[in-house]
Amino acid sequence: MNRLLATTVVGAQLGLILLIAYTFEVAARIHFFPVLCLSVAGFLVHVWLPERLRPAFFPLLCVGGVMAFLGWPNGAWVLGIGGGLIGVCYLPIALGARVLLISVAAIVLAFLRLDVDRAFWPVLGSMFMFRMIVYLFEARRARENPPLALTVAYFFPLPNLCFLFFPIIDFQTFRETYRPSASWHQAQAGVGWIVRGLSHLLAYRIIKYYFLPAPHQLGELPYLALFLAANYALYLHVSGIFHIITGMFHLFGFELPRTHHNYFLASSFTDVWRRINVYWKDFMTKVFFLPAFFALRGWGTGVAVAVAAVWVFVATWLLHVYQVFWITGGLDVNPEVALLWLGASVFVAWNLQRDLARAGRRRAAEPAASASERASDPRSLALAAGSSQLWSAACHALQVVGMFVLISLFWAGWNAPMVFPFLQTQLTAGTQALPGVLLVAGVLLGVVCAGVAAQLVRERLHRLHLVPRTPSPAVSALALLTILTLVALAPHAALGDRAAGVVALLRREADTPVEAAMAVQGYYEEMLNARVPTGAWLAALQGRPKPLQTVTYTTMSRPTDDLLERELIPGWSGEVDGSSLTVNRLGLRDRADRAQAKPPDTQRIAAVGSSVVMGYGVGDDEAFPLLLEDRLNARRQPGEPLFEVLNFGTGKSYAIHRRVLIDRKVLAFRPDAIFYVAHQDEMLGTVQHLAKLLERRVKLPYPCLDDVLRKAGITPDTPTGEAHALLQTRALELIDALYRDLVKDCRQRGIVPVWVYVPMPGVAEAPARQEGFVRLAREAGFEVVDLTDWADGRRAAEVRRGQADQYHPNALGHRLIAERLDTALQQRPGLLRRR
Amino acid sequence: MTPSAEEIQAWLVDRVAALTEVNPDDVDVRAPLTRHGLDSVMVVVLAADLETWLNYRFRANPLDAHPTIEALARFLAGEVANR
Numbered sequence: 001m002n003r004l005l006a007t008t009v010v011g012a013q014l015g016l017i018l019l020i021a022y023t024f025e026v027a028a029r030i031h032f033f034p035v036l037c038l039s040v041a042g043f044l045v046h047v048w049l050p051e052r053l054r055p056a057f058f059p060l061l062c063v064g065g066v067m068a069f070l071g072w073p074n075g076a077w078v079l080g081i082g083g084g085l086i087g088v089c090y091l092p093i094a095l096g097a098r099v100l101l102i103s104v105a106a107i108v109l110a111f112l113r114l115d116v117d118r119a120f121w122p123v124l125g126s127m128f129m130f131r132m133i134v135y136l137f138e139a140r141r142a143r144e145n146p147p148l149a150l151t152v153a154y155f156f157p158l159p160n161l162c163f164l165f166f167p168i169i170d171f172q173t174f175r176e177t178y179r180p181s182a183s184w185h186q187a188q189a190g191v192g193w194i195v196r197g198l199s200h201l202l203a204y205r206i207i208k209y210y211f212l213p214a215p216h217q218l219g220e221l222p223y224l225a226l227f228l229a230a231n232y233a234l235y236l237h238v239s240g241i242f243h244i245i246t247g248m249f250h251l252f253g254f255e256l257p258r259t260h261h262n263y264f265l266a267s268s269f270t271d272v273w274r275r276i277n278v279y280w281k282d283f284m285t286k287v288f289f290l291p292a293f294f295a296l297r298g299w300g301t302g303v304a305v306a307v308a309a310v311w312v313f314v315a316t317w318l319l320h321v322y323q324v325f326w327i328t329g330g331l332d333v334n335p336e337v338a339l340l341w342l343g344a345s346v347f348v349a350w351n352l353q354r355d356l357a358r359a360g361r362r363r364a365a366e367p368a369a370s371a372s373e374r375a376s377d378p379r380s381l382a383l384a385a386g387s388s389q390l391w392s393a394a395c396h397a398l399q400v401v402g403m404f405v406l407i408s409l410f411w412a413g414w415n416a417p418m419v420f421p422f423l424q425t426q427l428t429a430g431t432q433a434l435p436g437v438l439l440v441a442g443v444l445l446g447v448v449c450a451g452v453a454a455q456l457v458r459e460r461l462h463r464l465h466l467v468p469r470t471p472s473p474a475v476s477a478l479a480l481l482t483i484l485t486l487v488a489l490a491p492h493a494a495l496g497d498r499a500a501g502v503v504a505l506l507r508r509e510a511d512t513p514v515e516a517a518m519a520v521q522g523y524y525e526e527m528l529n530a531r532v533p534t535g536a537w538l539a540a541l542q543g544r545p546k547p548l549q550t551v552t553y554t555t556m557s558r559p560t561d562d563l564l565e566r567e568l569i570p571g572w573s574g575e576v577d578g579s580s581l582t583v584n585r586l587g588l589r590d591r592a593d594r595a596q597a598k599p600p601d602t603q604r605i606a607a608v609g610s611s612v613v614m615g616y617g618v619g620d621d622e623a624f625p626l627l628l629e630d631r632l633n634a635r636r637q638p639g640e641p642l643f644e645v646l647n648f649g650t651g652k653s654y655a656i657h658r659r660v661l662i663d664r665k666v667l668a669f670r671p672d673a674i675f676y677v678a679h680q681d682e683m684l685g686t687v688q689h690l691a692k693l694l695e696r697r698v699k700l701p702y703p704c705l706d707d708v709l710r711k712a713g714i715t716p717d718t719p720t721g722e723a724h725a726l727l728q729t730r731a732l733e734l735i736d737a738l739y740r741d742l743v744k745d746c747r748q749r750g751i752v753p754v755w756v757y758v759p760m761p762g763v764a765e766a767p768a769r770q771e772g773f774v775r776l777a778r779e780a781g782f783e784v785v786d787l788t789d790w791a792d793g794r795r796a797a798e799v800r801r802g803q804a805d806q807y808h809p810n811a812l813g814h815r816l817i818a819e820r821l822d823t824a825l826q827q828r829p830g831l832l833r834r835r
Numbered sequence: 836m837t838p839s840a841e842e843i844q845a846w847l848v849d850r851v852a853a854l855t856e857v858n859p860d861d862v863d864v865r866a867p868l869t870r871h872g873l874d875s876v877m878v879v880v881l882a883a884d885l886e887t888w889l890n891y892r893f894r895a896n897p898l899d900a901h902p903t904i905e906a907l908a909r910f911l912a913g914e915v916a917n918r
Contacts, residue, residue, distance in 0.1 A: 141900055172867070172902075274874050285875045290896040293879060297893060301883050305876075352876060359854075359880040 006184035007047050013191045013477070014040045014251075016485050017198065023488040025509040026201055027162060027241070028797070031069070035162040036248075038065055042158070043187065043251040054180040058252045059152035066123075069161045074120040081109070081124055082155055085132065090145050099136055106132075113329060125326025126164040127155050130283070130319075131171070137287055138171045150175055159245040164327055167242045167259050167279040170286070174254065182253035190250025192477035193243045193258075199480050200240030205506050207233045214769060216683050218422040219729020221436025225443075228408040231416055238277070239263070267399035269344075269351040272407055280316075288315045305356060306349040313345030314338075340413045389459075390452070397451030401444055421725035508762065508796065553611060553651035556583060562698045563660045565689075566652060568614075577801075579619040587665075589614045589623065590647040598670045603641040603832060605629075606648055606666045608658050609677030612758065612808055613649025617801045622811045623647060627818035632825070632832075643832075646671065654685035655738045656693075659702065662742065673752040673832060676742070676782070680763050682773070683731040690734065691724040704737040732776065739780035747781070754831055755782035758817055760807055762796030783831055790820040838889070840912035846888065847904045850881055867902040889915050 018040060020026070021033050042061045049057055067075040088101045113121050131154060145151075154174055160166055179186065212230040217223040242259040249256050263276040273281055292308035299307070317338050324332050412419045426433050461467040487503060495503060556574065557566040570587040573580070584592050598604055607613050607625040615623025629645035636643065648666055650657070662674065693700065697716060700706055711733070712726045727734065739755075746753040755777040759770065770788065778784045791799050791813070799813035809817065825831055838846070844864060851868065852859040854877045862871060873881070882893055891914060901907040 176867070270874075270876065281874075282869070285878075286869075289875050290878060290898070293875075294882075294893055294896045301879065305879055355876045356880065359876065 003047075003184070007044070010047075010184055010187045010191060011040075011044060013188075013195075013481060014043065016481055017191070017194055020198055020481075020484045020488050024198075024202065024507050025795075026198060028509045030162045030164075032162045032244075035065070035069065035158065038068075039158055039248050039251060046252055047184075047187065051180050054253065055147065055149050055178075058158075059149045059156070062153055062156040062158050065158050065161050066156055070120065070123065074118070074123070077118065077120040078124050078127070079156070082127060085128060086148075086151055086155060089132075089135065089139065089151070090148070095136075095139055098139070102132060102136065110325070113326070121329065122164050122327045123160070126166055127157075127160055129323060129326045130168045131155055133287065134168060134283065135171050146171075146175060150178065157249070159248045163241055163245055165238070165241065167245060167277070168283040169256065169279060170282055173256065177255040177257075179253045179255060182255070186250050186253060186255055188474050188477070189255070190247040191481075192473040193247030193250060195247075195477045195480045195484070197240045197243030197245075197247060198484060200236045200243060202484070202506060204234060204236040204240060205509075207236065209505055214683070215418075215687070215728045216731030217729075218419065218725075219425070221426045221433055222439050222443075224419070224422055224426060225440045227416075227419060228412050229404070231419075232404070232408040232411040233264075235263075235276070235411070242277070242279075264404060265400055266403050266407070267396060268355075268403060269348045270355055272403060273348060284312050284316060288312050301356065302353060305352050309349040309352050310342070310345040313341045313348065317341040336417070337414060340410070344410060389456070393452045393455040394448070396455065397448045400451060401448050405444070418724075421721040422728070425722065425725050425729075553616065556581065557651065562693055562696055563701065564657055564664070566650070568650060576617050579617060579622070581616075582620050588647055589620075589649060591626070594644075594646065596669055599642070599644075601641045603643050604669060604671040605643065605645045605673045605675055605832070606662075606669060606671035607645055607675045607677060608648045608662060608666060609675075609756075610649060610653060610679060611651035612679065612760070613647065613677050614651060615647070615649065615814060616651060617805060617808045618811050618814055622814050623649075624809075624814040624818040624821070625649070627815060628821050631818060631822040635826075645675075649677075652685075654689055655682065655735055656686055656689050656705075659738055659742055663701075667749070671751055673754055674742075674746055675754045675756050675785075677756045677758055678773075678777070679757075680759050680770070680773075683735055686734060686738070687724065687727045687731050691720060691727055694718075694723055695720045702738070702741055704741045705734070708734050708737050736776055736780055739777060739782065743781035752831055753782050754785060755780075756785045756787060756821065758787050758790060760809070761791045761794070761799055761813075763807075783828075785821065785824045785828075785831070787817065787820050787824070790817050792816060792820075837915050838912065840908045843889075843911050844904055844908035847881075847885075847908055850884060851904065854880065862904070864904040864908075868898055868904060868907070869902070885911070891915060891918070 018033070018036060021036055026032055038061070042058070046054060046057055046061075063079060066078055069075070070078060085102060085105060088098055088105065091098055091101070109124075113125070135151075135154070154169070154171060207230050211226060212234070213223040213227045218227055239260040246256050246259055257278070259277065259279050261275045261278060263272065266272040266275050289308050289312045292311045293304050296304035296307055298304075321331070321333055324330055426436065458467065487506075490500075490503060553566075556569060556572045558569050559565065560567050568583045568587045568589060570583060570585050573582040575581065581589065582592070584590050584594055586594060586596060588594065605625075605628075607628075613623075613625065615625075620626075625645040625647040629643055632643040632645070646666075646669055648661060650661065653661070658676065666674065690705065694709070694714065694716070700709075708727075708730055712730050714723050714726055718726070743753045757774055757777070774784060774786050794816075799809050799816065801808050801810045848859050848862045848864065851862050851871055851873065855872045857871070868878075878898065882897070886892055889911060891911070897907055897910065901910045
């Protein structure tokens with residue numbers, strides 16, 4: 001193809017990829033879009049450069065990218081320390097001496113990582129923690145140093161500027177697959193990988209937003225099974241990012257092999273190991289498994305393989321700890337996780353013995369097979385064997401589904417161990433759990449049948465030459481790109497309300513309420529969301545404020561008893577990221593001249609809620625309760641009472657805390673209305689708090705809570721984990737009981753109970769779940785004010801405080817909430833009248 | 836009889852083709868063995884078969900120093916001949 005035409009075709013596809021990445025806010029928190037822009041611009045220059053200049057161009061682009069994105073001084077630290085480490089690798093001394101120097105440097109850097117809090121560490125760690133091991137391992141057999149440009153490109157690759165969780169690229173592969181003369185075919189392959197990665201990331205969002213059940217649903221086995229499957233499926237986040245990284249390398253002539261290979265279709269433990277994170281597997285095989293195997297060769301093949309496999313998994317656990325340390329700075333040495341990995345190693349060692357035995361059998365039968373037979377797909381041969389066709393397909397489908405179930409359990413054990421008490425509760429529920437068991441078994445059987453049908457149909461289509469055995473990567477990429485572009489550009493009218501709502505949610509990079517509440521924090525999620533500290537230039541380009549400093553809620557609050565846990569320190573004042581935060585003498589984040597005694601002719605509203613209500617991170621005069629008060633008084637008619645909107649917002653508080661606060665503090669102010677402000681996380685923390693109260697054997701002040709406990713079968717002797725699991729399944733009931741009790745109490749006192757729903761943008765909740773939540777408050781007797789669309793279509797980034805605080809609204813956010821609440825009150829003036 | 840480097844190479848090509856289920860003509864003797872899709876089990880099987888055939892014991896991972904079929908065959912021929 002003509003070079004200009006080819007470049008135009010690839011460039012056009014990259015343009016669409018940019019559009020998709022922007023529209024869907026792909027990896028927006030780790031500023032993927034600007035890095036992708038630089039990569040595309042770099043590709044357009046690279047493709048026209050003479051071949052001799054290309055090897056130097058990519059490293060220069062990478063180094064320039066480090067300075068441009070990380071800014072001064074973080075970029076300089078990364079390049080300086082990294083350059084020093086590379087320099088040691090090039091010293092004209094024995095390899096052993098170089099390894100020793102690098103080891104000493106690594107130890108010193110590790111100590112500094114612990115003690116010196118600098119933003120460049122995650123980036124430096126991500127670039128060097130594994131690649132240096134691989135690089136030195138390769139150096140053992142190298143006769144001369146590799147070209148410096150290639151080494152620089154290897155250690156400072158452009159995609160690393162946004163993706164800190166990075167595949168362990170083998171240096172030998174990196175070097176040998178580099179083609180300075182790469183034609184448009186390589187770039188087209190890169191487009192294919194990026195598009196595939198984007199599709200994984202969007203599939204990840206669909207699963208996260210629509211299929212991952214909320215914790216309160218886990219009391220039913222079908223939801224529990226769905227949680228296990230969806231939790232494993234969230235690994236699409238990793239494979240998506242790794243595919244994108246591979247694709248970005250392809251644009252510059254690095255024909256790196258695939259990092260993942262249909263891992264959900266793995267049919268054995270070793271097959272999973274081969275398909276998922278292939279680079280990790282290769283790294284472990286090369287650096288740990290084979291050296292151990294050959295060292296232990298004298299013990300016999302079987303024993304050597306088994307011990308080497310166990311060693312690999314022990315090393316895997318240690319390396320994960322090592323990786324978490326360099327990227328997040330935390331040392332997470334968890335013996336339970338170690339046991340989990342050890343358990344996995346036993347399965348893999350057992351599976352390896354089976355593979356070896358099978359290889360032995362195949363070897364014995366081999367002379368009968370011709371080379372051409374061997375060249376065919378073995379399963380095709382089995383499928384073609386007529387009578388065994390169905391049996392073979394069924395066995396394979398059963399193995400795949402069985403392996404998916406086992407890996408889902410392993411994954412939960414690693415990333416979401418809190419799910420096991422739920423499983424235990426279900427498994428010990430006797431006949432009560434039978435309908436759920438039957439439903440899950442039925443679904444699994446259905447999947448097996450669908451798998452058998454898919455294999456048979458595919459085989460038939462192959463034989464009729466209607467579908468190629470290997471689909472064209474370019475055609476696949478174009479097809480996927482077309483679908484994604486159509487979804488990205490589809491106008492609301494063409495989709496209809498429901499589909500448009502789904503697309504709008506998918507276009508946002510958001511947390512689930514659980515993530516927002518940090519109740520679940522998986523290993524990969526923690527690593528994948530680790531952020532690159534960007535320089536001022538990029539921050540200005542993206543319109544983001546400077547990184548926030550850390551004054552936490554703990555600083556301005558003090559411990560109380562178990563029921564309330566914490567309260568604001570009366571008279572505390574300070575600054576949170578440049579905004580003044582003052583707590584008045586009454587312990588409210590409110591005006592200094594407030595008095596507990598209610599002035600005459602005053603209508604009082606008590607705003608009760610979270611740190612959002614408190615106005616964490618915005619100035620004293622910017623929190624929405626105060627703005628609402630100003631607005632109400634500004635349009636007050638002569639003769640009407642003055643309005644006071646008292647801010648009782650506190651951080652780290654949930655339904656029980658708030659009820660206790662109302663009883664202990666709010667009622668003393670004689671409010672006419674209580675505005676109970678709730679967000680998507682309302683159901684999460686309450687269960688945790690109640691479980692803690694039970695564990696500490698605190699006498700519960702509300703009989704409604706005892707009722708819930710009684711119905712759940714929880715006694716003072718129920719183990720905490722089990723109590724938590726049982727309570728979680730009754731979260732809705734718990735909230736309902738608390739709400740009804742509060743509403744009843746308010747009505748008896750003549751106080752109007754108003755439930756104000758203020759969902760945080762950037763925290764995704766399936767619309768049905770959200771509607772159910774609002775319905776619950778209404779049925780409990782609250783006057784409901786639903787401010788679901790308070791942000792008025794604005795992007796989450798516009799109304800939140802910034803990258804470092806994904807939860808709290810900024811000043812604009814508070815103004816919008818106040819405006820929307822004021823509008824709602826104008827429409828329903830009865831909410832402000834005492835009954 | 837001591838096999839020559841060519842015989843070992845032909846044997847390796849045949850074994851790699853069998854293990855990875857490709858046509859022997861498609862096996863590149865100058866490409867690193869791992870590039871042919873050999874995983875850890877396959878390397879173990881290959882090493883065990885080679886040891887049996889040549890009556891030779893590997894003391895370290897041979898692919899470290901001799902990553903291609905061509906290099907490995909040459910190395911092994913020398914080792915076996917010098918035994």
